[in-house]
Amino acid sequence: MKTLQIKPFTNFNFKTMKTMTTMKTMKNISFYALLAIAMLGCSDDDAAPLPINDEELITTVILTLTPESGDQVVLTTVDLDGDGPDEPVTTVVGSFSENTQYQGAVRFLNETETPAEEITDEVVEEADEHQVFYTISEGLNIQTTYEDQDSQGNPLGVQITLSTGLASEGSLTVTLRHEPVKPNDGLDSAGGETDIATSFDVSIQ
């Protein structure tokens, strides 16, 4: 029908007409496209997301050293914001006595949870994949020995014995490694990933 109506026009007109209609189509298409885009963009605002607390976070290390008689020494590090800017807070309660044996037990906690999550249990459960290292700075007369083992007979280090010598000062570093090479000759050859590395300034009096 349309062609019939156009028939009386010259070719030139025919062309212009067609261009005009296509221009119109073009405009229409653009309009619908924009409309569709606008609609895509207007999806409902989703509800605000829920917070995630890092499940594997260890915020707290408590190393309690108990002599057969005398005062306990308690070394604590707390870092509640994990890898956030706040520095860990280290406290040393008590001091070591000369030539004394202490029974040591280390605990790892996640205190962002309530109640605090006892990570120590997981470390003990996966003893094969963990080891706690105790590094004593030069000049500090302390020796540690492992009192617990994993299923392969390799040391774990949640339970230790700490023996002191003569009066001295220095640092004691607690390092928890995940998936270290076991057995190993110490921290330097253990590899693995450091889950905890915290140093305490201690003294033997």
Next chain:
Amino acid sequence: MRLLALLLLLFSSVHSFAQDCNNTLNGTLLDIHDGSVLTGATIVVAQTGVGFQTDLDGNFTINFLCNSTYQLQVSHPSCSTKIFTVVIQDDTQKTFKLEHHLESLNEIIVNGNKTSRETKTLFETTLNQQTITSFSGGSLGDVLNSISGVSSLNTGNTVVKPMINGLHSSRVVVINNGVRMQDQEWGAEHAPSIDVNSAGSIKVIKGAGALQYGGNAIGGVIITSAPTVPLLDSLYGKTIVGTSSNGRGGSVSSNLTKSYENGWYSTLQGTLKRFGDFNAPDYVLSNTGIFERNLSVSLGFNRIDYGVEAYYSYFRNEIGILRASHIGGAQDQVQAILSPTPSIIEDFTYGIDNPRQDVTHQLGRISGFKELAGLGRLSLQYDFQQNNRLEFDIRRATDSDKASVDLTLNTQTLRVDLKTDLSDKFEATTGIIGSHQTNFANPETGVRRLIPDYSMQSFGAFFSGNFKINSQWLLEAGVRFDYTFMDVYKFYRQSFWEERGYDDQFSDLVIQVFGNQVLTNPKLYFTNPSFTLGAKHSFGSYTLFANYSMASRAPNASELFSEGLHHSASRIELGDLQFGSETAHKIALTLQQRGERFDFTIMPYSNKIDNFILIEPTAIRQTIRGNFQVWEYRQTQAQMFGIDIQASLSLFDNLSFTHQFSLVKGYDTSNNQPLINMPPPSTLNSLVYTNLKYNNLTISLQSNYVFTQNEFPNTNFEVTLPDSIQILDISTPPPGYHLLHLKASADISDTIYIGLYINNINNTSYRNYLNRLRYYADDLGRNITLQLKFNY
């Protein structure tokens, strides 16, 4: 109206009753692609069998036609013959269009859109099917590495992120089959989610001049295009099978296309790739296997002047990350760097353990085009992409099957383009683009979100045109405008929120406080103008391209919102909420000479980037896990310049020599120091022997020398260990290295092709400055690949 129609109908029927057989058909025959006239074509009127020919202007005249319907068979020596149905009513004027050059139909069927140049004044490098085939078992980054000026930022040997003239990630736009990839490209350890085997050709534009693809391609644009389908009744396909010694694996890739002369076609393509642990010359790189599965299907209808296509692709890639690279803080880093071999070397296995990445990318596209008379080619495209990225870390047993990163990025885009040939001399493209994107970070991970949940809307409009002054000179100009709006839900650590002073500045963004985290709702918008201006001048066998582009990029989610430990880099990364866009001014010149024996291309460039976003170490942070280096994003002024050279010389009939060299220098001019991770200068020289007589035999010996990068910022830092203090040298680049490669290929028969590739013939141990795992292990040792390709 109805009366008029009736009258006209009546009028026309009167005419047909009269059987007036004195009508004339004045026809013009044109090439559908460029509208050029087709001379010497034969037109046969089916009803009478009488033949006519087109004259020099492509015109023909047929007299004494009745008011009736005629079939005209139109044939031309270099076109496929076509039957046109013409309704004759009185004297008729009609234009006929033929598909020219059947023999190269593959090249032009999609109306030149895919093989024509994306910009006219920026030099483009295109990799053909043969080159792509030789990298069938590799990644997109591996293929692109063969182009001068293109390098890659690697994480091990399987995560290969293309880098153009020293820039990567969000600064490089990747177009996969017409769709701009949205695959979390911001991350340095995220490789493009593209199967190289799905590409018929890959094109690289080293600059932002191709405004139709985005105004933010500060580094450049990579375009992969599917092979085109001819308008023939045909069923064809190919299968490439390859196996490699290093990684003891291989890949199978197949595609099958069914096409019909009436324009319908359908293609099915799939790739399966599996490798176990790769080897450095002296040891196994434990946990570096890869398992990739891809499938794509397309269904379309192409009638040359209009067509539609639906396309879907599924890409899944599981990648093992070198086990020895997964470490804790600075203390572990010291040990890893001091140790000459990786701390964990196990026996070869195909198993992929944690740490690993598991990326799934799905892409769906519906597109159509129509040639509109007097207006040009109008295209409409809608695409949907979903990118799901899982990253698994080494975690304690209860969580070891749980991903540490689980991000889903959904993107929908709608675009309308119009490409117009206003005259022989003037061509223009204009279009509008809108997209909607959402990012969802799965809270089930039990790890704080690396990238926050957000939704983003963006709108863009562009216009670009080129004007051919004469056969020697061409001018090009384009302009684009983008608007981006981001609606973000971000949890900040309270301690960070306060340390940065955001609590004073942005207290209005806070929605709620949860324990030690603050939920905020930043709403950000960016407006980004970009433009390009260029000229092309041809003289003798030389062509000179000159282009200036201003490109502007909005900061990405990672640059804005990073805040926490990035496990795979073992560093704390901090973004900045207050960033604005960065703007690049790139001037690129190219001088190309095509001679009989000697060809060369020289491409110098300068790229000045205002508010360049970079990340650099700023502090050491003490945590309960030990020391970590803090890397903060900041904005600065950057200046880059460089040169890429390609040359080839034909020595004898069958022997040629090719040379590539690229150099890039980048400086942070505000702080007067070099930029980090700039590719060291490198040169690739090859001797190529080709003999068509011996089954198309090609043998090439390649020598690749990579210099030592001697300009780098010093990012070393002091680490306090339990018993000492160490300087951790993470910035000194490894020494330069030289590798020899051999590539040989031949046709066994008409349909079977064989390839033998040996990489690193001398089994040289080396480390690559641009490999993020260079601290932990050597790069790949010798690799022998045997490949068979079957065409059917």
